[in-house]
Amino acid sequence: MTDSTDHLLDPLLDRLRAAVGDAHVLTDPADVAAFVVDWTGVHEGQALAVVRPGSTAEVADVVAACHATRTPVVPQGGNTGLVGGGVPDASGTQVVLSLGRMRRVRDVDPVAGTITVDAGVVLADVQAAAAHAGRLFPMSLGSEGSCTIGGNLATNAGGTAVLRYGMTRELALGLEVVLPDGRVWDGLRGLRKDNTGYDLTQLFVGSEGTLGVITGAVLRLFPETPRHATAWVAVPSVAAAVALLGIAQQHAGAHLATFEIANRQALDLVLAHLPGASDPLVAPSDWYVLVELAGAATDRGLDDALEAILGEAVEADLASDAAVAGSPAQRDALWALREGISEAQKVEGATLKHDVTLPIASLAAWAEAMGPVLECVLPGVRPVTYGHVGDGNLHYNVSAPVGGDDDLRAAAPALSAAIYDSVAAADGSISAEHGLGRTKAAAGAAYKSDVEVDLMRALKRALDPHGLMNPGVLLPE
Structure with missing residues (x-):
């Protein structure tokens, strides 16, 4: 927003400043810069203003003022989203409502x-x-x-x-x-x-x-679950990981807290870009599972249960090796391999993120089939696959071919269409936990039935008849 247009907005800005205080209505480009671009750097918009209320009453005053002037509002939390759902569009007409001061x-x-x-x-x-x-x-x-x-x-x-x-x-x-x-x-x-x-x-x-x-x-x-038994397990395939999940559930029951998967490409990126990261196993594997059991201080059988899981997995040729955490520091190091993937991929270069969920029984066949399909669309593309096998959710991201960031950007629509079509054919979902945001709003509607879209639009009209709340997010305009 420039000084030449400020006078046209004075009534609204004055009301916003009266609601939250002058210091918490940001209009200078340098002050709003961090609020108008998402974590991925893909979505960058412009804001009429960034408003930072400190209480529910202040939020209500800000929203009421925007409603009275028919000004769109974009709620924003920590701005860590991956689909552009918390940043404004490029129109410069939207107020970003940041809740970062409300920390009670x-x-x-x-x-x-x-x-x-x-x-x-x-x-x-x-x-x-x-x-x-x-x-x-x-x-x-x-x-x-x-x-x-x-x-x-x-x-x-x-x-x-x-x-x-x-x-x-x-x-x-x-x-x-x-x-x-x-x-x-x-x-x-x-x-x-x-x-x-x-x-x-x-x-x-x-x-x-x-x-x-x-x-x-x-x-x-x-x-609380202060006791943990944690292992990083080398498995040959997604099918083996799914079979290992069944063994873990049988031996650990409700104590099975985590069952994560990552492919070798994901681990290589972490080893390359995460300071201090090291491969806990000697021989490389195509896939890895991070399995953790958790229990109360009195649950002393977790280590035995994990040992039984790993023993049965090795006997059934579902696992070739495992690193078991023997201390809190070793547990943290194993978790860092899993949690560092997203940041490592960002450092590597251009990336196309997908957050899909499928029936667990379909995961292995789907993951095996997708690689060749994407290779046909963009030779040399690198699938970086990780996620939550226990609930059928894979972060099926793709990194550019080495030196081919521009090629990935050009091929992004075709790559996404191939993934979405395949997920839909397997009765899955194109968004498991990241939401649709701006990135996937149109695709979300395209892969839903007309009845579903009509119901969603009816709810939107009933609660927000003027379309002021986060327009362009979740449902295409």
């Missing part, structure tokens, strides 16, 4: 197993507050040091603990939401049972800021 832990109830927080609380801080009360908030993401609960809820984030604890929507008991007209819905009830009508909490989870602004949440807590 409102209540922790270890008996009821709940924690109530502002939407701007960083995920790692929710984990820490729960731990301080002797409880566990199980959601774990690579970006947990910077992503916020509001963003996690808005995208229905997943992570590495979904196998045991479920997606974000399964961790949310109640929400506080500012509606598109500025009214506040107070649904902060930590009830496990409330059968009095539509489940409004679940309506807003996963809505990507298109139906309202989540400002607070009541979340579920669980007993």
